[in-house]
Amino acid sequence: MVLAKACDEQRPVCDTCAALHINCHYNQDKPEWMDGGVRQEKMAEELKREVKEKAHLRRGGRTLHTSGDRVSVAEAVDGAGKLRLPPQLPTDVATSVHNLFKASSNDQDDRTEPCLRRGTDATLACKDAGESGNITFGQSDTVLIMFYLENLFPFLFPFYRPSVIHGGRAWILEMMIKSPVMRQATLCQSSYFFSLAHGMTSRDVVWETVLKQTRDAFGVLGQALQVIDGSEITDHLPGAVRIMASIMQIQRFEIAISSFGNCQSHLNAALALFKQVLDSSGAVDPARLGSSFNTIMSRLKPSWSYPACQSQYLHVPSAEQAAFRFSSALLIFDDIIASTVLPEEPRLYEYHCSLLGDIDSTGPPINLEAVVGCQNWALLQISDISVLDAWKQQCKRAGSLDVMELVHRATAIKGSLETQFARLESDPVFIPKEGSSLLDVFTADYGQHPKPPVSQNLLVTRVWAHAARLYLFIVVSGWQPASIDVRYHVARIIELLSREISPSALLRTMVWPFCVAGCLAEPAQEAQFRGMVDGLQPPSVFGTIRKALEIMEGVWGNRDAGDAANRDLATCFGSQGDLVLLV
Structure with a gap:
């Protein structure tokens, strides 16, 4: 009997057979050769031979293509051919994981049989060397x-x-x-x-x-x-x-x-x-x-x-x-x-x-x-500012920065940001009333963790909007922590995070604005940022927040450095070497 891999019933070719580069023998009717005897064993031998013959196709470079982008499994490895795993892990782990990639395209493929599918034959619930079709x-x-x-x-x-x-x-x-x-x-x-x-x-x-x-x-x-x-x-x-x-x-x-x-x-x-x-x-x-x-x-x-009733159906994605x-x-x-x-x-x-x-x-x-938790418009504004920042950096490298053009582009973003910001600030923050229907009871008790009420989304968006204003200010005017505008937005972010948003663990969803404000903080405000981080325990659960504090401490320690005037967010965030995603 052929040991076959679980079939996902994709058409015209299932994922298993596509991965093995072989013909897919799907049929709703029982194939003639599936007789439980000599003909079936012969077909099994032919499929084994086909799997081995196509091994070279599976061992070749496997690259995902898309317009303008090229990504491969190899891109997840470093120059030494080893996966870059967390630095705390033993070095031999990277080698072990790298070998898994090699095994997945070599030995394992040659042991795996293609799926032989027949519409309703439960006896062909496929198996391979490591996993059954019905996951337990x-x-x-x-x-x-x-x-x-x-x-x-x-x-x-x-x-x-x-x-x-x-x-x-x-x-x-x-x-x-x-x-x-x-x-x-x-x-x-x-x-x-x-x-x-x-x-x-x-x-x-x-x-x-x-x-x-x-x-x-x-x-x-x-x-x-x-x-x-x-x-x-x-x-x-x-x-x-x-x-x-x-x-x-x-x-x-x-x-x-x-x-x-x-x-x-x-x-x-x-x-x-x-x-x-x-x-x-x-x-x-x-x-x-x-x-x-x-x-x-x-x-x-x-x-x-x-069916919700005789004439209506409820649709679930x-x-x-x-x-x-x-x-x-x-x-x-x-x-x-x-x-x-x-x-x-x-x-x-x-x-x-x-x-x-x-x-x-x-x-x-x-x-x-x-x-x-943040409304689309605030992140769209941050995206527009990052595009402006990239343009500015490109012009500076080429020695062709037009400050008037920079201000012109920034003015359009600032106008849109201020309009949205004013609308956001005027929106009342209220706690919705508790529902009393049976369905409300179900939706209210959704897990054991405290859930942020709807009003928290408005406060969270305000945090992001204040950080966006700081980001735009830096791109246009440079690194000026003593500016009145900068001090105002930093103070508002501190107030929102420490006094208005609850529970405090929600801080881990706003690490980027937290870090933006922290990098621009005055010496007297440093203790407030440290206090917000220290209050979140255990430390290992809030790793990104502590990484943000590490970045901020580096900025504070170099506050009086001679190159402070040329500092920007990218240099602050990029000080750790790798791409640090504060998400």
């Missing part, structure tokens, strides 16, 4: 998965509260079940934070568990990237979305433990995948990219419906649709923050207007506020 979880995995869903995910993304009548967070569990990459990325995070929650003091014990999950996550990611190689992305849209979501999960985990060495590689890979997916809709006009996003959403596995919308928001957010560090134009800048702007009555395709 051990008790430890079950505990870690539920810990992630009920505790860790609400902590990491406190503003993401999808309606329970639209499926809530159920898509995350479905993605874990369907995607080995997503499952390993999730277990990696959950193992680490679960150990911290239990107060484990032995660093070696904690890291031993984390290392295993990290090895698995990187290894499975390497295998998953092979699946979409050598074929059109449209043939593997759901798989590409799962990979993109998994990359974002791995990115968030490494950032959470203050490991930024892989930030650029992860960001590059996710950006290339996103562009490849979005461009597959066929639209070439940037103004129509919003409709392209909706087209991709409709091409993903469709939402399912259930599929796991892939929810994952694509959520991951796209995170990616655009990360891209904007990265642009302020590099400094350069955001890689997705041409997509911003159609994806984040209110281009019609239905609202933008992507709502950043629902994921990161």
Whole structure:
């Protein structure tokens, strides 16, 4: 009997057979050769031979292509050919993970048999050397998965509260079940934070568990990237979305433990995948990219419906649709923050207007506020300022900076920012009344962690808006912490973060504006910033905030340096070497 790999029933070719570069023997009817005897054994031998003959195709360079971008698995490794894992990890770990990539394209492929699919034959529920078609979880995995869903995910993304009548967070569990990459990325995070929650003091014990999950996550990611190689992305849209979501999960985990060495590689890979997916809709006009996003959403596995009454159906997004919308928001957010560090134009800048702007009555395709708590317009303004900063830096390097042109461009941004800011400041901040219906009770008790009320989103957006004003001031006027305008916005950010926004743990969602204000703080304000960080315990859970404080301490220590007049945000954020994503 042929040992076959679990089939995902993608058409016209399943992901398994596509990865092996062999013919897919899908048929709803039982093939003639599947007789349980000699003919079936003969076909099995032929398939084994085909797998071996195509091995050279699987071992070659596997590169994802998209317009203007080129990303490969190799891009996740350093010059020595080893993955750059967290610096706290033993050096031999990088070699082990690198070997997983080699194994995934060599020995493992030759052992794996293609899927032999027959419509309803349960006896062909496929198996391979390491995994069964029906995924089962051990008790430890079950505990870690539920810990992630009920505790860790609400902590990491406190503003993401999808309606329970639209499926809530159920898509995350479905993605874990369907995607080995997503499952390993999730277990990696959950193992680490679960150990911290239990107060484990032995660093070696904690890291031993984390290392295993990290090895698995990187290894499975390497295998998953092979699946979409050598074929059109449209043939593997759901798989590409799962990979993109998994990359974002791995990115968030490494950032959470203050490991930024892989930030650029992860960001590059996710950006290339996103562009490849979005461009597959066929639209070439940037103004129509919003409709392209909706087209991709409709091409993903469709939402399912259930009857609410005899004449109406309620629609729930599929796991892939929810994952694509959520991951796209995170990616655009990360891209904007990265642009302020590099400094350069955001890689997705041409997509911003159609994806984040209110281009019609239905609202933008992507709502950043629902994921990161900040309204779209504030992050769009920061994006525009980063484009202005990149232009300024390019002109300075070329010796052709026109200050009048700089002021002209900045004035347009300032006008838009002030209009939006005035509207935001005039919006009343109120706590919504508690609901009394049964459905309100369900939606109110959504996890055990304290949830930010709707009013907190307005306060969070104000923090980002004040930071945007500081950013624009620096780009136009240079580094002047003693300016009255700068002092005002720094003081407002301190007041919002320390007195108005609650709970204090929400600070971890506003690390970038926190760091912008901190770098410009006066000596008398340093203690306030240190106090906000010290109040968040345990330190290992708030790694990005402590990284921000580390950057701020460096700026404070060089406050009187001779080059202070030439300082800008990019030089502050770039002082750590690697791309430091304060997200």
